[in-house]
Amino acid sequence: KNEVEQSPQNLTAQEGEFITINCSYSVGISALHWLQQHPGGGIVSLFMLSSGKKKHGRLIATINIQEKHSSLHITASHPRDSAVYICAVSPWSGNQFYFGTGTSLTVIP
Amino acid sequence: EAQVTQNPRYLITVTGKKLTVTCSQNMNHEYMSWYRQDPGLGLRQIYYSMNVEVTDKGDVPEGYKVSRKEKRNFPLILESPSPNQTSLYFCASSLSARSSGANVLTFGAGSRLTVL
Numbered sequence: 174k175n176e177v178e179q180s181p182q183n184l185t186a187q188e189g190e191f192i193t194i195n196c197s198y199s200v201g202i203s204a205l206h207w208l209q210q211h212p213g214g215g216i217v218s219l220f221m222l223s224s225g226k227k228k229h230g231r232l233i234a235t236i237n238i239q240e241k242h243s244s245l246h247i248t249a250s251h252p253r254d255s256a257v258y259i260c261a262v263s264p265w266s267g268n269q270f271y272f273g274t275g276t277s278l279t280v281i282p
Numbered sequence: 283e284a285q286v287t288q289n290p291r292y293l294i295t296v297t298g299k300k301l302t303v304t305c306s307q308n309m310n311h312e313y314m315s316w317y318r319q320d321p322g323l324g325l326r327q328i329y330y331s332m333n334v335e336v337t338d339k340g341d342v343p344e345g346y347k348v349s350r351k352e353k354r355n356f357p358l359i360l361e362s363p364s365p366n367q368t369s370l371y372f373c374a375s376s377l378s379a380r381s382s383g384a385n386v387l388t389f390g391a392g393s394r395l396t397v398l
Contacts, residue, residue: 206387216372216389259325261387268313268332269340270387274324 176200179260179273186280192247194276196260199241207234207245208259210275216259219245250280284309288373288390295363296398303358303393305373313376313385314356315340316348318369319392325372331356363397370394 178197186192196205207219220227220234222243227234231250236243247254260273286307295301307314315330317340327340331350345367347359356375360367371393376385 208387208389215391216374218386218388221386261325268330268338269327270315270325271327272317272325274322 175274176264176271177260177262177273179258179276181276182274183277184279186250186278188251188280188282190250190280192250192254192278192280194245194258194260194278196243196245196273197241198243198260198262198271200262200264200271201266202238202262203265204263205236205243206261206263206270207243208261210257210259212256219258247278252280252282255279284388286373286375286388286390288371288393290393291391292394294396294398297364298362301360301363301395303360303371303373303395305356305358305390306354307356307375307388308354309375309377309388310353311375311377311388312353313378314350315374316346316356316358317372317374318342318367319372320369328358328371360395363395365397368395368397 176199180195204223206221208216210216222236231248233246257275257277259275261270289304312333316328317325319325326342328346329348331337373390374387376387
């Protein structure tokens with residue numbers, strides 16, 4: 174059983190395109206996290222959400238608690254956005270984190 | 283600089299030879315955790331710690347041990363490594379153990395372990 178599902182698994186876009194990555198989860202959560210992992214690199218936290226919407230530069234994250242769904246949007250995509258984007262949730266019931274398998278994004282110049 | 287430091291970054295070892303991957307954070311974080319990342323499976327939690335001397339199992343604890351004797355350090359111990367523990371390992375920490383899911387996670391750079 175996978176508590177967190179991401180789609181798509183792989184995504185290729187042309188530079189400048191608007192990108193959406195989706196995350197659905199099956200448990201009640203205290204927060205949802207979006208993480209970024211560059212090839213061969215470490216993992217950095219982009220957003221932590223418990224409601225509504227957050228924006229940082231060209232990145233926007235939204236969450237719908239009732240529908241148990243979150244989206245990560247990238248506006249005006251750039252090749253440096255090429256990375257794996259990971260959705261993670263922390264359930265109300267514990268102190269663990271559950272992760273999606275990631276979306277591999279490639280932005281072509 | 284606020285960071286989580288893991289060592290070694292790369293290690294090739296043989297079956298049965300005990301090894302320790304160290305993790306240290308300089309942010310006075312209460313919560314620390316270990317994950318392994320495998321292709322197609324994503325990140326899975328091995329162990330986590332809410333504070334000094336408080337540790338608990340994650341989803342895949344078999345074959346691993348941890349200790350939290352000091353707040354800043356959270357080593358991962360493989361007493362008798364096996365090839366199925368070949369993986370990329372990440373340590374992470376967050377500020378507060380209370381509602382730890384509602385605190386930003388800071389990750390180490392990762393440790394790539396190969397067990398022959």
